[in-house]
Amino acid sequence: MNEPFEPRPVLFPPVISFLLIANGLVFILQLFAFEPLLVNFALWPVGTPDVIEQNGEMVWVPQFQIWQLVSYGFLHGGLLHLFLNLFAMWMLGVQLENAWGSRLFAIYFFVCVVGAGLIQLVVASYGVLNAEIYPTIGASGGVFGILLAFGMMFPNQRLIFILLPIPIKAKYFVIGYGAFELFAGITGTIAGVAHFAHLGGMLFGFLLIQYWRGRLPIRPRRRVLRW
Known part of the structure; x- marks a missing residue:
């Protein structure tokens, strides 16, 4: 009697492979052109002035652009930042991509990145009111x-x-x-870390999973995930 076929898990499935390679290549590019990449592709707050006074001089301030909601996730602040994100992405993401398939996993990952960016955009844009202007980078969302x-x-x-x-x-x-992350975000613990972006990635991921499972008021035509 023939046993049911079960595909072997792939150690480096397509989407994970793309993300690892793309983030690695962008990091190498950062070594030579960090400032232009940060200005154009990091996530900048909404509502920033065009120029600010800094040390007696007028300095131009980078502006928010819609593509930054994706591009910021391919920039990193250092080798340790890059390694921790990519290691966790590979260690956990491989099992998800093998279970869901590459298409669903790609949609899920980028929804989480954009969702994290939207939450961080609200937080960072609020900081502009207190003259705090800073970019956000990293795939952590x-x-x-x-x-x-x-x-x-x-x-x-x-x-x-x-x-x-x-x-x-x-x-x-x-x-x-x-x-x-919620505690750290509210109290300001560990400055320089986008805690609310992390929570935003989790929130949007949870909502998408619940939508795919048919557990939200707005439901897909058919259940995508059945566990």
Whole structure:
């Protein structure tokens, strides 16, 4: 009797491979042209003045452009920032892409990146009112969306946090990490980290998963995810 065919998991599926290569190549490009890339492709707040006074001189301020909601996710602030994002993306994302297929995974990842960007845009644009103007870069919004999906799909699989080498079930890991991000965002803990962008990636990822599962008032024509 023939056994049902089960495809072998792919270690580097297409979308994950593209993201790893694209982020790596952009980081190399940053080594030679960081300033132009930051000005044009980082996520800048809405409502910034064209120029500001800095040290007695008038300085031009980069402006928000719609493509920045995607492009900011391919820029990183350093080698450690890049490594942590890409390692988590590969370690967790491979299992999701193998389970969902490349098309669904690509849609999910970029929805999380854009969703994280929208939340961060609100936060950063509010900061403009207090004369705080800064760009946002990094794929962390998409990575946190992947983390949330992994915790929902594989809740009992154990994960180990780099700074706390104790195996924790994915569902508790996600809840704990999300709670920490919310606390850190509200209190301003760990300055320079876009905590609300991380939460935005998780929020938009959760909403998309619930939509695909037919659990929102607006439903797809057919259920896309059935777990």
